[in-house]
Amino acid sequence: MTKFPIDKFKDLETPFYYYDKKVLDATLDTLQAELRKHPGYHLHYAIKANANIDVLKEIQRAGFGVDAVSGGEIQQALDAGFDASKIVYAGVGKGDWEINLGLDAGIFCFNVESLEELRIINSLANAKGKTARVCFRINPNVGAHTHANITTGLAENKFGIAMEDMETAIREADELSNIEFIGLHFHIGSQILEMDDFVALSARINELQDRVEAQGIVVKNINVGGGLGIDYKDPDANPIPEFGKYFDTYAKNLKLREGQQLHFELGRAVVGQMGSLITRILYVKHAHVKKFAIVDGGMSDLIRPALYDAHHKIQNLSNTDTDNVEVYDVVGPICESSDVFGKFERLPLCHRGDFIALRSAGAYGEIMACQYNCRRLPKAYLM
Numbered sequence: 001m002t003k004f005p006i007d008k009f010k011d012l013e014t015p016f017y018y019y020d021k022k023v024l025d026a027t028l029d030t031l032q033a034e035l036r037k038h039p040g041y042h043l044h045y046a047i048k049a050n051a052n053i054d055v056l057k058e059i060q061r062a063g064f065g066v067d068a069v070s071g072g073e074i075q076q077a078l079d080a081g082f083d084a085s086k087i088v089y090a091g092v093g094k095g096d097w098e099i100n101l102g103l104d105a106g107i108f109c110f111n112v113e114s115l116e117e118l119r120i121i122n123s124l125a126n127a128k129g130k131t132a133r134v135c136f137r138i139n140p141n142v143g144a145h146t147h148a149n150i151t152t153g154l155a156e157n158k159f160g161i162a163m164e165d166m167e168t169a170i171r172e173a174d175e176l177s178n179i180e181f182i183g184l185h186f187h188i189g190s191q192i193l194e195m196d197d198f199v200a201l202s203a204r205i206n207e208l209q210d211r212v213e214a215q216g217i218v219v220k221n222i223n224v225g226g227g228l229g230i231d232y233k234d235p236d237a238n239p240i241p242e243f244g245k246y247f248d249t250y251a252k253n254l255k256l257r258e259g260q261q262l263h264f265e266l267g268r269a270v271v272g273q274m275g276s277l278i279t280r281i282l283y284v285k286h287a288h289v290k291k292f293a294i295v296d297g298g299m300s301d302l303i304r305p306a307l308y309d310a311h312h313k314i315q316n317l318s319n320t321d322t323d324n325v326e327v328y329d330v331v332g333p334i335c336e337s338s339d340v341f342g343k344f345e346r347l348p349l350c351h352r353g354d355f356i357a358l359r360s361a362g363a364y365g366e367i368m369a370c371q372y373n374c375r376r377l378p379k380a381y382l383m
């Protein structure tokens with residue numbers, strides 16, 4: 001689907017992120033259309049996936065809210081024009097200034113991850129004469145079939161409140177003067193492609209709902225978090241995730257109560273496929289056993305391969321002659337052996353100056369860039 005405007009790339013300093021506006025808009029259109037089929041469903045875009053201001057403005061215009069995990073993200077969402085009443089805020093370690101920012105802005109809710117945090121939010125809200133709306137993030141002990149570093153819903157993870165402690169938390173919230181309990185929140189992990197994982201989460205939520213209902217507790221909102229994955233292997237075949245299937249999975253399996261609202265926090269699935277890291281080949285190095293394509297982008301620009309063993313599809317944009325290929329390790333310039341984008345990559349013959357695209361890099365790419373080796377941060381262009 002993505003067609004790269006190489007002529008425009010020639011004037012830009014590499015590496016940079018290219019965000020394909022057509023793919024982003026098509027993704028947002030699909031999301032809107034699928035959500036319209038389910039009244040009572042709300043999307044809060046997980047801003048940690050990509051907080052680029054131009055991208056955020058598109059998402060804001062589409063009418064979605066934001067899921068933030070820090071005060072900085074709340075501020076960035078407000079700066080992009082998002083309505084505070086559509087911002088939810090999770091995180092195991094919310095600082096006082098971050099809680100105060102959320103209270104002052106009047107965000108929709110705090111997704112609270114411990115009783116200790118609940119009490120601090122109550123006292124900070126009390127000092128301002130405000131009431132904080134809270135959901136409890138419950139750790140459902142549901143595994144997701146994804147990389148171990150990105151599962152979050154197991155008992156061993158640091159996130160959320162244990163299921164056993166759920167009623168205690170809700171009762172304590174009821175007693176606190178400046179807290180309003182409005183719902184339950186879950187998030188089991190990221191890059192999940194098996195709908196069965198969401199079926200398992202739904203089943204667990206159904207159990208928990210029966211339990212609280214038996215005690216006369218009213219839950220107005222259920223938030224199932226995010227985690228829907230994307231096709232890193234073939235972004236052109238699947239530029240838009242299967243949102244329809246995803247929402248239908250919840251519609252079929254999760255038993256909502258009368259008037260209950262269902263919230264989603266998708267990040268990667270919204271922005272992943274629109275983005276590519278565009279880098280140029282500096283050298284084709286002929287070593288004894290291998291050929292290396294050394295590019296000017298590295299793990300400081302796109303850390304996912306080094307951090308999660310992720311693989312981004314590598315494409316030579318300057319030479320598309322697939323009848324004449326060679327095998328390369330594609331590596332960056334950074335002084336770390338893990339600064340590798342791909343090993344044994346079959347690519348059309350590579351030359352100094354060729355544009356290389358690392359595909360599906362719209363999520364957890366630009367936002368994770370750092371200045372290691374005193375490098376410049378990559379710029380990003382939505383076009």
Ligand SMILES: *Cc1c(COP(=O)(O)O)cnc(C)c1O
Nearest residue numbers: 046090190226227265266267268
């Ligand atoms: C990271 C995160 C998300 C988004 O995850 P994706 O896999 O990008 O959809 C949603 N909710 C919470 C609480 C998160 O931490």
